[in-house]
Amino acid sequence: MPGLPARLPVPVWLLILLLAGCAVCGHARAEQTLTPVPGKVLAPDFTLIDTNGKQHRLSDYRGKPVIINFWTTWCPPCREELPSMNRAWHTIREEGVVMLAINMGEDEDTIFIFSADYPTDFPILMDQSGEVIEQWPVKGLPTTYVVAPDGRIAYRAIGSREWDDAGLLDKIRALRQ
Amino acid sequence: MALLVLPALGTAGVKRSTNEENGLKKWHFTDSIIAIELVQRLPDQTRALLMNHNFSREVIEQMALSCMFQTIIRNTGESSGDNRLSIDLSDWRMQFAGKEGPVMMKEPLLDSWSDTDADAAARLVVRWGMFPSQQDYQPGDYNWGLTAYGIPPGSRFDLQVTWQENGVLHQGTIKNIECAPDVDKLK
Numbered sequence: 001m002p003g004l005p006a007r008l009p010v011p012v013w014l015l016i017l018l019l020a021g022c023a024v025c026g027h028a029r030a031e032q033t034l035t036p037v038p039g040k041v042l043a044p045d046f047t048l049i050d051t052n053g054k055q056h057r058l059s060d061y062r063g064k065p066v067i068i069n070f071w072t073t074w075c076p077p078c079r080e081e082l083p084s085m086n087r088a089w090h091t092i093r094e095e096g097v098v099m100l101a102i103n104m105g106e107d108e109d110t111i112f113i114f115s116a117d118y119p120t121d122f123p124i125l126m127d128q129s130g131e132v133i134e135q136w137p138v139k140g141l142p143t144t145y146v147v148a149p150d151g152r153i154a155y156r157a158i159g160s161r162e163w164d165d166a167g168l169l170d171k172i173r174a175l176r177q
Numbered sequence: 178m179a180l181l182v183l184p185a186l187g188t189a190g191v192k193r194s195t196n197e198e199n200g201l202k203k204w205h206f207t208d209s210i211i212a213i214e215l216v217q218r219l220p221d222q223t224r225a226l227l228m229n230h231n232f233s234r235e236v237i238e239q240m241a242l243s244c245m246f247q248t249i250i251r252n253t254g255e256s257s258g259d260n261r262l263s264i265d266l267s268d269w270r271m272q273f274a275g276k277e278g279p280v281m282m283k284e285p286l287l288d289s290w291s292d293t294d295a296d297a298a299a300r301l302v303v304r305w306g307m308f309p310s311q312q313d314y315q316p317g318d319y320n321w322g323l324t325a326y327g328i329p330p331g332s333r334f335d336l337q338v339t340w341q342e343n344g345v346l347h348q349g350t351i352k353n354i355e356c357a358p359d360v361d362k363l364k
Contacts, residue, residue: 033256033317072305074226077321105301130301139309140320158312159251159319 032165034146034155034172043068043147044135048102048125051111056100056125059151065175066098066147067163070138073106073114078142081160082118088163089122096176100125104133104141149177189349206351210254210262210316211340216247217357218323220330226306230299236290240303243281244326244356248308251319254342262314263341271326273334280336281325283307330359 043066047057058066069085071078082101089099099122103111111124127133136145139158146155154175161168189208196203196216206213220241227237254260269280286307287300295303308322328334333355339348 031256031317033315035315035318074302074306075321077319104305105298129297130304139312140322141305156315157318158314159317159321161317 032161032168034157034161034168037145037153037156041153042151043145043153044132046127046132046135048127048132050123050125051108051115052123054123056123058100058147061098061147062151063149063177064096064098065149065154065172066100067144067172068147069099069101069142069144070104070133070136071101071142072104073110075141077160079118081142081163082120084161084163084165086120086122088169089120091164092169092172093122095173097172099123102127102132105130146172146175148175191351201357202355204351204354206338206349207253208347208349210252210260210342211347212249212251212253213338213351214247214249214251215324215336215351215354217355218245218247219357220359223323226302227299230302231296232299233294236294240325242330242359244328244330244332245323246326246354247321248324249319249321250308250314252314252316254316256316258316259343260316261343262318263312263344264309264314265311265339265341266308266324267310268339270337271328271334272337273326273328273332281327282310284310326356328356330356332356 043058045057045059047055049055058068069081071082073079085099085101092099101120101122102125104127106126107128108126111126115124136143142160144157144161145153148154155171163169190206192205194203194205195201201217201219203217204213204215206215223241223245224237227240232240250264252260252262254262266280267282270277271280283303287295287303290300306323308324309320312320314320326334326336333353336351336354337348338351339346341347
């Protein structure tokens with residue numbers, strides 16, 4: 001690449017401000033919906049490493065509902081929903097529900113710097129090449145799927161949600177076997 | 178297949194506003210179950226994003242000067258009803274300088290770049306940062322991303338937007354949209 005270093009020291013917070021333009025700020029919260037996915041669409045399996053170096057294979061979580069969120073640090077609505085995801089995680093982690101957030105296209109350092117402003121306690125998996133997201137029917141970010149204990153995709157949500165919404169979590173709990 | 182096209186009537190509306198903090202203008206279009214928000218994006222905002230990835234200088238300028246808007250499309254329909262919204266950006270048309278044309282689509286843009294224009298990681302930023310070309314939205318769903326119109330900074334244009342509600346094609350128009358000026362035009 002002539003003349004351009006691979007990474008310039010642009011602070012993450014500056015990029016966030018520039019990208020967002022506060023486009024989604026102030027939007028009145030609508031109903032927190034999960035769209036049922038009809039039929040028996042099996043979730044594509046994957047094996048990815050999280051930011052702590054732990055390997056996660058989706059099929060290892062058979063028997064539990066799995067929330068799978070695709071996101072990036074430069075996506076404003078992705079950031080918007082991270083705090084509620086973290087609150088939801090603390091609510092459901094002891095209830096047999098798994099939550100995995102798959103970061104698309106970024107490296108560990110970028111996510112680490114970002115996590116100073118948006119701390120999360122659930123696993124952040126890295127799909128740096130974008131190969132896993134291409135296996136899923138994702139069109140834009142964020143998109144979240146809820147995989148049922150039998151491995152089928154049960155629900156889909158396009159755009160951010162308030163994940164600690166009681167009604168939304170009850171739908172996920174109801175999937176437990 | 179011939180589709181009935183229904184113009185936006187009655188409930189359609191466009192509100193224009195300006196962010197007092199940064200001066201960026203916003204157009205907010207609403208109709209029965211759709212809300213479209215277009216927020217000006219300064220060329221320097223695009224430059225700042227792309228310079229953090231492996232794009233050539235030529236591609237960075239191409240993108241920065243292509244009249245980009247932060248775009249949000251939301252299905253505002255009630256979840257209790259059958260309110261499926263479908264968007265296909267290839268159906269949208271813009272009127273600029275007396276001519277009608279399509280909006281920029283990310284697929285041909287990505288195809289036009291060589292490996293020296295953008296590496297694989299950089300392509301992911303455009304692949305996932307620009308608005309999805311086709312997508313279905315159920316009530317409560319929304320997506321965001323960049324739309325681009327390929328005309329110079331500061332230009333004005335009309336945008337004819339189309340969408341389908343449960344397979345019925347609708348259309349509306351957002352008039353007199355302004356591309357953000359480049360830095361040399363800012364006071």
